Amino acid sequence: MTTEKPRRLTLGALLHGSGGHIAGWRHPLSPPDGQLDLAHHVRIAQTLERGTFDALFIADVVAIWGHDLDSLKRTARADHFEPLTLLAALSTVTERIGLVATATTTYNEPFHIARKFASLDHLSGGRAGWNVVTSVVPLEAGNFGRDTHLEHTSRYRRAEEFVHVVRALWDSFADGSVTRDQASGLYYDPAGLRPARHAGEHFTVRGPLNISRPPQGNPVLFQAGSSETGKDFAARHGEVVFTAQTSLEGAQAFYTDLKTRAAAHGRRGGEVLVWPVLTPYVASTEREARARLDELQDLVHDDVARRLVQDNIGDLDLTGYPLDGPVPEIGATNRSRSRQDLLLDLARRENLTIRQLALRFATVGSVVGTPATVADHIESWFRRRVADGFNISFPYLPGSAEDFVDQVVPELRRRGLFRAEYEESTLRGHLGLPRPAGRPFTPSELSEPSVSPVSPVSSRVDAEAGTR
Ligand SMILES: Cc1cc2nc3c(=O)[nH]c(=O)nc-3n(C[C@H](O)[C@H](O)[C@H](O)COP(=O)(O)O)c2cc1C
Known part of the structure; x- marks a missing residue:
């Protein structure tokens, strides 16, 4: 019988070049060119790693977010790195922190996504995470040959099949089958290679993937569905679930609802972590912290x-x-x-x-106050099972990340809530998540034809269905 490990507070950080506040880029201490400055991102990532954060996370929209130039020209939204490219760079200057990129299932192909995240997982030694989104911004449609955005339910049907195929592709090589044996001249054992051979409503993918199984088996799946359909999807697939909440009651209801849904899918509480967004405005006095918030609000x-x-x-x-x-x-x-x-x-x-x-x-999920006030909030939500951790959004960067790491993290450690140093090397390890075992293996020939079409949402992968 497996027993649950003790609950531990986990922390992620939203990494926006110029900060999470819409006017963050205008803050006098934000570098104006921060959005595209690699050194600026490296400094923030290394600060977060000093603070033993579990992960840093990059949100993404595959379009300029908006068409109203009167407003857009006053934000940093139209100028940011593609997340996986940035994380590949950050993987070389960090050692432990998890690296989570957003990628949409609505305007990508599963093979591309499986390959890129497998690559990031290998590059980083098992620190990759994928924030699975269905695209929150309708404007993305115009960049991918569509006049209108895919409808909400259709987006989730596609996402369901997409995740299924990506997982199958990650399992292309059985663990241990890539031996790279120079003496015998055998790079991998072909008996350990499986095509995905998927044919479904949205995708036909033969596979296998052209990279061996990711160190984590599967990079960690993040999700942020909040509608009924979205929460069901998160409960089935999400291992960390983000949520934006404005009240304790709302956050509590979300937490309970999601854990209940996950349990209905046979998942234990510790396998699905809920992370509300928290935006800290920290200073040594409440008054000073409030002034920090007002300073940014005045810039909107x-x-x-x-x-x-x-x-x-x-x-x-x-x-x-x-x-x-x-x-x-x-x-x-x-x-x-x-x-x-x-x-x-x-x-x-x-x-x-x-x-x-x-x-x-602009300030949803904000907590304004001293390090003790912010730590109180974190401790109370964690202990009351409203949150397993938090997705921290820093209003401007690098300043508010440095304040948090230097002032709030020590307080959390002092209270015995948060690790003093990393104990594991992979993102799964930090989060206490199990490494997926992979599909049961059945040898097959790569040249076999694809299986015939399968049920629309839960389309099958032949190896999963059993033997052939
Ligand atoms: C913290 C957080 C981060 C998110 N990041 C993204 C993102 O980068 N790209 C995106 O398209 N949607 C993002 N979303 C939106 C969610 O993926 C989701 O679409 C949204 O919560 C609405 O839920 P629904 O899809 O179930 O209606 C994010 C949501 C939250 C709470």
């Missing part, structure tokens, strides 16, 4: 505030609505439902104007 331009609400709330044109007036009602859209619900709910609950909603949205 009117055009940016209006668009922040409009782009996240759904298909609604806010042009002409007074910024200091109420948020209008809207119907259902094809946008991210959870984000829309979150915003509308906030506006109604707190009777917010458009500007106030924008500024609240």
Whole structure:
């Protein structure tokens, strides 16, 4: 019988070049060219590793996020590295921290994604993670030959099949089959090589993958679904699940719901970690910390505030609505439902104007105060089982990451909540996640024809279905 290991606090960091706050790039201590400065990213990654973070994570949208230049020209959103490329570079200057990149299942092919993440896992010695998203931004469609964004349910059906194929490809070589035996001249044992031979609703992939099994078996799967469909998907596949929450009650409900769904899929609590987003504004006094937040909020331009609400709330044109007036009602859209619900709910609950909603949205998940205040929040959410860890979003960089590592991390260690040094070398090891055993192995010929089409969502991989 397997017993669960004791729960341990885990921490990830969102790495945005110029910081998580929409006006972070304007902060006097943010380097203006930080978005594309490798040395700046290296400094942040090494700071986080000094703070023994489990992982750093890079969000991504495969488009310029928005079309309103009045607003866009005032943000750093249109200028950022492709995540896997950046993480490959960071893998060479870090040793332990996990490296998590976002990649969409809506506008990629499984073979490309399996190959790239397997490569990152090998390059980094088992530190890769994949944040599986279905694309939150409809504008991405125009970059991939589509007039409209794939509809929400269809995106998740595609994602389901996508993940299934990627996993099969990662298992192309059985563990131990790549022997690279110079004496005998045998690089790998062909008996350990399996094609994926997948034929499904969205993909036909023969395989096998042209790289041996990743050190972690599978890079760790991150997910952030929040709709009913999204949470089901996260509960089946996510090993770390991000969530943006505005209240303790909401976060508690999400945590319980997700763990219950995961259990229904036969997964134990420790195999699915829930990480709410937390944005810390830390200083030695509460007053000073509040001043840090206000300083950034004052840098949010009117055009940016209006668009922040409009782009996240759904298909609604806010042009002409007074910024200091109420948020209008809207119907259902094809946008991210959870984000829309979150915003509308906030506006109604707190009777917010458009500007106030924008500024609240810019600070969702913020905790403002001394290192002890921030540590109290982390400790209480962790102990009350509202969070297994946190996805920390630093408002501006590198300053707020350095403040957190120098002031909050020691406090967490002092309380016995967080590791003082790394004990493991892989991301799975840090997170206490099991290494997937891989598909049961059945030898087969590469030249065999593909299997016939399979059921739409849970399309099969032949080796998984048994022998041939
Ligand atoms: C912390 C966090 C990070 C996210 N990062 C991305 C991202 O990089 N790219 C993306 O398209 N969506 C991202 N999302 C959106 C989610 O993948 C998801 O689409 C969203 O939470 C809505 O849930 P739903 O898809 O179930 O409607 C993120 C969400 C959260 C909470």
